[in-house]
């Protein structure tokens with residue numbers, strides 16, 4: 001099947017968004033600088049207020065989102081990026097947030113979302129999962145961010161054992177949780193130490209002594225206690241049959257990129273204590289080849305190509321081509337990593353389908369896949385692989 005035909009067929013598949021975050025309330029203020037936050041990895045003003053307007057991804061996003069708001073109206077899609085942005089924001093305000101969200105979500109054709117609700121601040125700035133489900137009118141499943149819960153518990157309870165028990169109780173109490181997620185990649189890195197409970201206890205005792213009389217807040221940043229608790233969380237995931245999503249590669253301003261290379265997790269994938277835990281490597285760019293290799297040698301490792309469709313859109317067909325060339329196609333899943341604005345879900349879904357369509361069309365043309373297999377794996381990558389893995 002040629003690209004155009006394959007792309008059209010992919011648009012009809014109601015994809016599962018395997019990794020995304022919640023939205024801001026639809027009526028919250030949106031300026032260019034606020035919108036750009038959802039389309040950049042940087043928090044530097046120099047990037048957000050200057051260079052992002054020269055990025056191909058952001059320009060392509062504006063072109064595509066303008067087509068949605070303009071429909072048959074006069075088109076100004078060849079303007080400079082800054083002009084397109086301000087024109088888009090004017091049109092956005094005219095249409096109204098609820099109507100716009102509906103239009104974008106219809107085009108995105110996402111059937112259900114896995115939402116990491118540990119991102120984006122408090123309930124004032126982001127919708128709760130129930131509120132989000134009402135806005136998107138689709139099922140929303142929770143992904144529990146491990147570090148956020150552990151830090152909360154460490155501030156509340158006194159011992160390592162009570163933190164682990166509290167973590168387990170929180171999982172038991174919420175049936176909407178379909179996976180756990182670790183952000184160790186940008187909290188010290190993915191090279192995890194093997195730690196005893198006594199070592200973790202010592203660290204907590206020291207922290208309590210140091211903070212005596214002051215704040216009880218703890219930030220987990222790659223210390224022994226962090227890694228001990230992560231190991232316990234993985235063991236709980238195994239017991240509860242929950243997958244563990246692992247942030248890999250780019251995706252946070254706290255990152256030192258090379259510490260987020262998924263190959264640093266190899267000892268975890270080989271560790272018999274975690275046998276049976278399904279690990280989902282999220283994002284992975286620029287380590288897509290490495291991540292795909294890991295999925296080809298460890299049955300418990302899977303690949304979710306979220307974020308790249310939004311941040312590096314012109315590279316996404318190459319990213320899918322690389323993943324499909326190395327990983328078993330039963331292990332690859334799609335996601336947007338959209339957050340804050342429905343535009344991000346729309347553009348992430350569009351760009352994922354474009355990339356996958358290009359990669360499949362090339363592989364069919366070169367004889368690696370028949371047209372029938374191309375259709376079968378389209379469905380698996382956009383829908384069935386996630387549905388099976390997360391039990392949704």
Ligand SMILES: [Zn+2]
Pocket residue numbers: 019020021116337
């Ligand atoms: Zn994310």
